[in-house]
Amino acid sequence: xxxxxxxxxxxxxxxxxxxxxxxxxxxxxxxxxxxxxxxxxxxxxxxxxxxxxxxxxxxxxxxxxxxxxxxxxxxxxxxxxxxxxxxxxxxxxxxxxxxxxxxxxxxxxxxxxxxxxxxxxxxxxxxxxxxxxxxxxxxxxxxxxxxxxxxxx
Amino acid sequence: xxxxxxxxxxxxxxxxxxxxxxxxxxxxxxxxxxxxxxxxxxxxxxxxxxxxxxxxxxxxxxxxxxxxxxxxxxxxxxxxxxxxxxxxxxxxxxxxxxxxxxxxxxxxxxxxxxxxxxxxxxxxxxxxxxxxxxxxxxxxxxxxxxxxxxxxxxxxxxxxxxxxxxxxxxxxxxxxxxxxxxxxxxxxxxxxxxxxxxxxxxxxxxxxxxxxxxxxxxxxxxxxxxxxxxxxxxxxxxxxxxxxxxxxxxxxxxxxxxxxxxxxxxxxxxxxxxxxxxxxxxxxxxxxxxxxxxxxxxxxxxxxxxxxxxxxxxxxxxxxxxxxxxxxxxxxxxxxxxxxxxxxxxxxxxxxxxxxxxxxxxxxxxxxxxxxxxxxxxxxxxxxxxxxxxxxxxxxxxxxxxxxxxxxxxxxxxxxxxxxxxxxxxxxxxxxxxxxxxxxxxxxxxxxxxxxxxxxxxxxxxxxxxxxxxxxxxxxxxxxxxxxxxxxxxxxxxxxxxxxxxxxxxxxxxxxxxxxxxxxxxxxxxxxxxxxxxxxxxxxxxxxxxxxxxxxxxxxxxxx
Numbered sequence: 001x002x003x004x005x006x007x008x009x010x011x012x013x014x015x016x017x018x019x020x021x022x023x024x025x026x027x028x029x030x031x032x033x034x035x036x037x038x039x040x041x042x043x044x045x046x047x048x049x050x051x052x053x054x055x056x057x058x059x060x061x062x063x064x065x066x067x068x069x070x071x072x073x074x075x076x077x078x079x080x081x082x083x084x085x086x087x088x089x090x091x092x093x094x095x096x097x098x099x100x101x102x103x104x105x106x107x108x109x110x111x112x113x114x115x116x117x118x119x120x121x122x123x124x125x126x127x128x129x130x131x132x133x134x135x136x137x138x139x140x141x142x143x144x145x146x147x148x149x150x151x152x153x
Numbered sequence: 154x155x156x157x158x159x160x161x162x163x164x165x166x167x168x169x170x171x172x173x174x175x176x177x178x179x180x181x182x183x184x185x186x187x188x189x190x191x192x193x194x195x196x197x198x199x200x201x202x203x204x205x206x207x208x209x210x211x212x213x214x215x216x217x218x219x220x221x222x223x224x225x226x227x228x229x230x231x232x233x234x235x236x237x238x239x240x241x242x243x244x245x246x247x248x249x250x251x252x253x254x255x256x257x258x259x260x261x262x263x264x265x266x267x268x269x270x271x272x273x274x275x276x277x278x279x280x281x282x283x284x285x286x287x288x289x290x291x292x293x294x295x296x297x298x299x300x301x302x303x304x305x306x307x308x309x310x311x312x313x314x315x316x317x318x319x320x321x322x323x324x325x326x327x328x329x330x331x332x333x334x335x336x337x338x339x340x341x342x343x344x345x346x347x348x349x350x351x352x353x354x355x356x357x358x359x360x361x362x363x364x365x366x367x368x369x370x371x372x373x374x375x376x377x378x379x380x381x382x383x384x385x386x387x388x389x390x391x392x393x394x395x396x397x398x399x400x401x402x403x404x405x406x407x408x409x410x411x412x413x414x415x416x417x418x419x420x421x422x423x424x425x426x427x428x429x430x431x432x433x434x435x436x437x438x439x440x441x442x443x444x445x446x447x448x449x450x451x452x453x454x455x456x457x458x459x460x461x462x463x464x465x466x467x468x469x470x471x472x473x474x475x476x477x478x479x480x481x482x483x484x485x486x487x488x489x490x491x492x493x494x495x496x497x498x499x500x501x502x503x504x505x506x507x508x509x510x511x512x513x514x515x516x517x518x519x520x521x522x523x524x525x526x527x528x529x530x531x532x533x534x535x536x537x538x539x540x541x542x543x544x545x546x547x548x549x550x551x552x553x554x555x556x557x558x559x560x561x562x563x564x565x566x567x568x569x570x571x572x573x574x575x576x577x578x579x580x581x582x583x584x585x586x587x588x589x590x591x592x593x594x595x596x597x598x599x600x601x602x603x604x605x606x607x608x609x610x611x612x613x614x615x616x617x618x619x620x621x622x623x624x625x626x627x628x629x630x631x632x633x634x635x636x637x638x639x640x641x642x643x644x645x646x647x648x649x650x651x652x653x654x655x656x657x658x659x660x661x662x663x664x665x666x667x668x669x670x671x672x673x674x675x676x677x678x679x680x681x682x683x684x685x686x687x688x689x690x691x692x693x694x695x696x697x698x699x700x701x702x703x704x705x706x707x708x709x710x711x712x713x
Contacts, residue, residue, distance in 0.1 A: 002473075005469055005473075008465070008469045009462075009465065009466065009469070012462070012465040013462065016458055016461060016462070019458075019519070019523075020454065020455055020458060023451070023454060023523055023524050023525065024451060026524070026525055027447060027451050027524050028447075028451075032524075032525050033450065033451070033524055033525070034440050034441045034447070034450060034524055034525065034527065034528050035441055035443065036442075036443065036444075036445055036446055036450060037443050037444075038443065038444055038445075038446060038702075039443075040444075040702065040703070041704060042704060042705040043704065043705065043706075043707050044705065044708070073712040074712075097294070097707075097710050098292070098294050098295050098707075098710050099292045099294075099295075099376070099380075101531075101532050103532065103533075103601065103603060105600075105616045105617075106600075106601055106616060108528050108529055110441055110528045110529070110531045110532070111441045111443075112439075112441050112442045112443065112531075112532075113443075114376055114377060114380075114442065114443055114444070115294060115376055115707045116376055116377070116703075116704030116705065116706070116707060117376075117377065117442075117443040117444045117704065118443065119443040132611055132614045132616045132617060134603055134611060135603075136531075136532035136533065136603035136604070136605075137292075137532055137605070138220065138288050138605040138606070139295075139712060140295070140711075140712025141220065141712060141713035143605075143606060143607070144219075144606045144607040144608070144609035145609065147609075147611045147612065147614070149614075
């Protein structure tokens with residue numbers, strides 16, 4: 001192996017390892033890992049299974065909210081949420097039919113929502129404004145109409 | 154009967170005069186390549202329609218659905234165009250380095266061709282009838298017509314027949330050339346088809362599961378499991394195209410520019426690493442899925458990232474070749490050598506731009522496969538920008554570059570200076586169009602614009618309106634791209650039927666260190682075993698988990 005080749009490969013290997021160490025630190029120490037909730041549900045009985053029998057927004061602590069939401073072609077339920085600024089919100093999500101995506105534009109909220117699985121993701125909305133919530137996984141002919149809004153006041 | 158026999162003989166003699174390489178092998182490769190470029194044209198038209206609709210430049214007619222067009226574009230480009238081109242190219246190369254392929258192997262390639270043609274015809278019919286608007290990924294529980302999955306099964310069987318042909322001929326060559334390393338091109342072919350074959354097994358399992366389910370015989374399906382099976386294949390197949398491009402970079406490009414292979418040994422190690430490390434890569438498509446623990450996801454980020462290593466080796470080897478050639482041609486100073494490379498030669502220009510495009514393309518791939526960063530861009534247009542940069546720039550632009558020597562070689566014609574100029578123009582138009590389109594897709598993806606979505610204003614949302622200018626640039630890029638496709642298809646036609654007669658060689662560069670290439674590198678049994686171990690490490694835990702802790706399954710659902 002040539003000397004310059006060895007340098008190139010050592011440096012690139014080093015950069016990759018460093019990168020993974022940073023990613024690992026963020027994931028396990030800072031708890032910045034991607035949404036990975038593990039909990040199942042019968043996708044054909046979502047309406048009868050708590051908490052999804054009563055979708056909605058619940059205050060669960062000081063400045064802390066929980067949003068229980070179902071996704072189905074081509075709507076979110078509940079829609080048009082209102083949240084006070086600075087509150088931490090945990091979304092509990094499941095699908096009643098096909099695979100959907102849950103994305104809030106201009107935030108890092110981005111998760112897949114599968115039939116049969118419960119997904120969970122949290123975010124603190126610091127800036128007031130109207131946030132666009134949309135489905136970012138193709139779910140059928142009206143997929144582009146599947147959206148709602150969150151107003152942070 | 155006799156008359157018919159005579160006719161075939163006359164036809165054969167005629168084609169003997171017409172075709173340059175081994176006639177029957179050339180016919181096979183040319184058939185595959187002709188189908189490939191006919192598909193490219195069709196898929197390109199669908200691509201433009203899609204770009205124009207999404208950007209709001211020109212809405213689709215009422216009888217065409219955006220998702221139908223998207224499904225057709227994806228399937229034609231990703232499954233048909235690339236597959237047929239790769240098989241045509243690999244079989245042509247094998248015929249050249251082996252001095253002709255075995256008759257039974259040729260027959261298997263024809264059987265594969267027949268299966269694929271019938272399969273694709275069935276798939277395209279179901280899509281055209283509106284019975285399969287399920288996109289390239291066909292995630293259950295979206296349920297297409299059972300014929301859609303049956304068509305895909307035939308395509309995979311066709312691929313298996315072609316793969317078996319490659320394995321049989323490799324084995325035969327080894328048996329008849331004891332103690333010699335196989336030609337590097339054949340070694341690449343082996344790696345490419347091993348990867349392709351093993352990646353298609355999970356896909357086959359998924360398809361076989363979905364057929365009775367979509368017919369209503371089996372009531373429900375395991376969604377997570379099938380999604381994982383899909384991506385084991387869906388991502389690896391993308392790497393197969395990249396792998397094919399890499400084979401041309403190592404083997405053909407140095408010869409074209411008047412250089413030598415940097416190191417035969419290094420090239421073979423890259424092949425082996427690409428085979429062993431590739432399959433776990435599919436998992437990063439599921440980074441923001443539920444039901445998979447953070448630990449497993451992190452392990453996967455690690456495993457998919459490892460595939461960057463052989464790419465970095467390739468980067469070194471290729472640029473080392475360029476520097477040597479540039480210096481030999483009188484290039485001075487630290488970077489002066491790049492001026493001495495044959496930039497006006499399309500056979501060099503196209504793969505060179507393809508390699509350069511892979512620098513940002515590969516960097517984007519690292520972002521997609523990273524735990525945290527993927528969350529920002531998952532399922533946005535960034536991803537679409539990324540794979541157009543890697544597949545359509547890196548792989549396909551290399552394929553285009555290959556055409557300018559492969560087709561003349563197969564037809565016994567030559568590349569004229571005029572055709573070379575057409576190729577240079579084509580390369581520039583394609584690069585320009587792709588830069589516009591992929592660039593704006595990357596950027597607007599960062600702003601949150603979702604992929605796989607028809608034109609929409611999201612009820613007049615302000616955020617969505619801010620995406621419009623980028624979508625417009627994307628649409629303009631698509632216009633340039635279809636223009637480039639048309640030029641390319643015309644060039645292919647011209648080189649097949651109109652270019653002047655003459656001899657064109659299949660460029661195979663030499664390596665200085667071929668004599669020291671150790672024979673143990675040829676032990677495919679060992680590499681396949683290591684690959685299976687790697688797959689086991691990656692998939693055993695999540696797959697068992699998906700099966701053991703499965704929720705009640707999902708029935709077939711049609712939402713379009």
